[in-house]
Amino acid sequence: MSEAENPISVADGPASATVSSIPAYRALPALARDPLGALVAFGNASRGSVVRIGLGLLRPYLVTNPAHVQHVLRDHSAIYLRDGSGMLWGAVKRLFGEGIMAEGEVWQESRRILQPLFTAKRVDAMVDVMADEIYRAVDEVPAGRVLDASAEMSRIVCRAVVRVLFGDKVSVDDAVRIVAAQDAISASVVARVLAPFVPNSVPMPGDRAFRDNAALIDDILLPAVRRARAQPDGGDDIISTLSRAKTADGRDIDERQIRNDTVSMFASATETSYRLLTFLWPHLKAHPDVAAALYREIDDVVGDATPDRSHLARLTYTRMVLDEMLRLYPIGWLIPRVAAADDVIDGVPIPKGATLLVSPYITQRLDAYWDRPAEFRPDRFAARPAERRHRYTHYPFGGGPHKCIGQHLFYLEAQLIVAAVLSRFRVRVHTPGIPAPRPAASLRSGGKVELTLVPRGAV
Ligand code: HEM
Known part of the structure; x- marks a missing residue:
């Protein structure tokens, strides 16, 4: 195919330019047709170089090479x-x-307060409670009925994390309502994510849904924050920890920041995990060999027992499946940054004020770094020391100072959920094929996934 025919080939700029670009007349139609597919195609066409994408008013720099990703994030x-x-x-x-999802001093303050709750030691100490909640949540799944995988995964994840992260301050029913509101919010911001130059004062599609759902979340979480501040209970849940924390200069953290961090932590702890797990089931249907290996491991390691901390270290194939899912569906798929000063990345000048798009979704699907990247092959994560990859070839949890603080929690929680479901049930997926991922503020399944859980004894 000639360059003229190829809608997404990278055009070299004039001889003096040192960055290639994808002109808007090529980029925009390709992005409108299939945004994720187009971004991966831009990444493949750029062959590891930083490239600019013409999006009209905005011309962000696409950063896909693992070494360049490390430069930016770390x-x-x-x-x-x-x-x-x-x-x-x-x-x-x-x-x-302003809080843990922001930048600067307030972010630093929130990170300093929250990070100690997520050390490997602290999270390991939560495992027993989490395993118990997961087991009971899976027990309540109506076996034999057609279920919406996303709704079931959301309920199980809420049950898993609400007790360990929010103690008794948020009920599981309220947690499920918050997750539904977050879901609506994540979808409502698509127009603004794609057109960030439109000021908030100009109405855009999704604004109303955003406001209504944000108010619903506040109605549930703000009273819990106010109660915790008025009557400190010495608990080690997120709301109590934030309520008694002090700033570096000894002041109380104000109510707004506690609210912001509570909402941020709630969203990051629930939405990511249940979305990733929703993607899993159609893959098991499409890859019976992977499903068989997973069932075999869970049979061998867990058998008829209740999955608990003693099983985790031996669920190695389950972990490989999760890593492969995180490669194909990194829920935090887009990590944009803005340059606060002039810089150069591998010979490409980056001017102050430039927007950079870093995306694990793109890097993790590029031909240059992965063998047959579109295929679902968990065994690519088998430990093979000779094949060490650059650390930023697979970075679903980001990197550098903003690296995800929930990574360890996610693996333990997800391993326990998969083991709890598959040790008791065979999963029948009714949805044909694999629904394409859809980009919003986070990545989600583009179609409903329906399944039935059949008790293993009945198969
Ligand atoms: C599938 C699971 C998850 C994925 C793929 C994921 C992904 C990410 C990514 C890519 C970032 C970096 C954002 C950036 O650099 O701007 C991040 C940050 C963060 N994640 Fe996660 N996450 C997951 C689960 C969790 C869980 C379970 C929690 C909490 C319990 C959590 C809490 C956070 C927080 C608080 C941050 C912000 C850290 C900071 O800016 O200092 N995440 N996550």
């Missing part, structure tokens, strides 16, 4: 910032405000 993180008025973060900030 090595030069002091100049590549989340910009609260820019792509994605502008929309995110309307819900989460």
